[in-house]
Amino acid sequence: RLLERVLTDTRDSRVVTVSSRLHIKPSGFDFGDVMSEHAYEGRYVYAKSKLANVLFSNQLARRLKARGVTSNSVHPGSVVTNVVRDSRLLSWGAKLPLPGLISAREGALPSLFVATSPSLSGVTGCYFAAGPGDTAQAHVPSKAALDVRAATHLWELSDSLVARFL
Template identity: 35%
Template structure:
């Protein structure tokens, strides 16, 4: 028994020593684009913290006019002040956007369209994870409401401006968790059964399906779109799960920093010549495999129609 404990302790010790090298090997994706963005306009949702903040900082460093769209204006202003100080770019602006309330989304979009005549990059970064069962202001289950429907509506409202500014891009943050997701149209809002972990997976699958259907509909417009898996990142996304926070703390050496997690979003937003891959899913700055559920275009089209119906969007 003592020998087993010694072996286990030795293994753990070696694992801890090797952790930085393992993380480096797993986090191989780095955006190496040297593209500069003077005169370009960008929106990053949820950019007051984590991956979104690092994404906004990088884009500001390249000279873009960056809108931090977030629910908490105080946190947004703190993030914007930090980004301005670090990049020297004073065109980092904060606007209120609550993706759990369609009125807030419409108000944000209306104000943005009145303020800006162009939009070159929209990064749908914000999200919630493993929330206790709750609903948005419009009665949508929180995960599908914020992670999918909120960004679906925002993208719809800004789509004409994106087309007018083409070439332009839409980046949707998904997750490797989408492989465990299903779109239960008969239980979209979790009223028949609910598991908060799976609810997150379902919403991430919706992001992948939305990206593919959006790409199909935007073909030939000059607007391209990509879904992204950022990796396991130490961020506030895990705030609703004590278990996940504990695991992340225990295995923090293996998780990515927010800056590392932002790399694939930046890759899809900036890399030249990526247009033929519109609709694809990316991980570690490379196209990633999509499971059969994520490639089901019948489901993708039905999800689009259901989303439009729920949001009161008139289709052409």
């Protein structure tokens, strides 16, 4: 809400939301346990948060498309971050060179491409993943990520949760 006017008043504004290919794990967004208070399993909660990111990005795209703002989500690749370092199983990736893991610098490139590439001017509501070189390519997100009703409900729920702080 706080940035909407700035975004709509600025020519060719782009919002890029970092997600993950793990957004495909949940079959839908669990509105019965939004805060994961009843059941907490780290990988599932992470996957659910990444599904929420794609749903948010798609809903923002629908809301602001007519005003010239684009919104897309990006899977940066398997990046060695604190999530990897703090995972007992995956922490070896922070210590050993494992195939497929990339640096934070490399992981930033797909988001930068989506945010700045002239070829993506006006492209909105898409899910991207790392492509060849410094690029990103559009991919079809999970069926759950395309659920317009879930995206709308999540938007309204998020709006009500943050309203008291605005």
